[in-house]
Amino acid sequence: MKFLYLTAGIALVLSTIFDYKKTIKALKVAWKKFSKILPGYIKILIIISIVLLISEDTIVYYLGGNSQWLGLLSGLILGSVTMMPGFISYPLAGILVEKGVSYMVVAAFVTTLMMVGVATYPVEKEYYGHKATIIRNVASFIIAAIIAIAMGLFYGEVL
């Protein structure tokens, strides 16, 4: 986050030194783009606040079941529909591993959490259109499944 502010700050200063008018134009462009997509981000916030009613206990319960493959499927689906900031998701992943959930299932969960965004649909479709959004998410779901299974193989959890 600091890195982002630093980059934006330095870029803004340099831009102002080189061309003041162009910088004003850039800020206008930034504001226009931001205000246009703002409703999309607010929609994501509302969706997430509802989706995250799924408690951590529920997630531990579904991912920690006896069947590896059922756990994998639950991990992929729960990761796809929910969304969490890193400071919540990684400690949660740590708890899952401690509770004996396999690395394969944890990988399925954290990877889809980042890659597949059912909740981010309102913003993604504004930038990529319905078709590309749906296809990208389906492809990401498959990629996440491959990564998870590979993880299971490397850790010797499957086969």
Place this chain on the structure above:
Amino acid sequence: MTNKNKINLGVFIIFTLFIASSFILDISIGLKMWGNFKIFAWDMIKLLPPAFILIGLFNVWVKRETIEDNFGHSSGIEKYFWSILLAATTVGGTFVAFPVGNELYHKGAQYKSIFAYVTSASLVMIPMSIIEASILGLKFTLIRLGVSLPLVIISSVLLGNYFEGIEYKLPKQK
């Protein structure tokens, strides 16, 4: 006001009223939703302003040729390198990668680069990978990254070819 905007506003008002009444009537689900809302809202408030300032500067300063040369048709295999490098250093994951990808497209980047960028923005971010390794172990992160990179490239070639083939156009944000 368009119909879509009316629906959006309606949903927002219902949500706000529900949260407000949750405070008065002590409805635990509503209070929990407010807690979730706050965490993410704060994240976005911190993240989006600097991200959009950079997008604005990118928009006025970066020449179309530069993007075409590095992310477009005049770029060969190196466009994957640049796309993945850009993604690895993008802070904020897909929240920020979505608008940036769209911006790249309108400056002349190919679909292959865009998909490589957006996909790796959720897989190979450096700050995220460091946190992950510290909690789940370096082995976990290295396997995940090692498996991810070839998948990023394969999938972006397939998706890129498909979307170029059907002459798909991304929406333009004015």
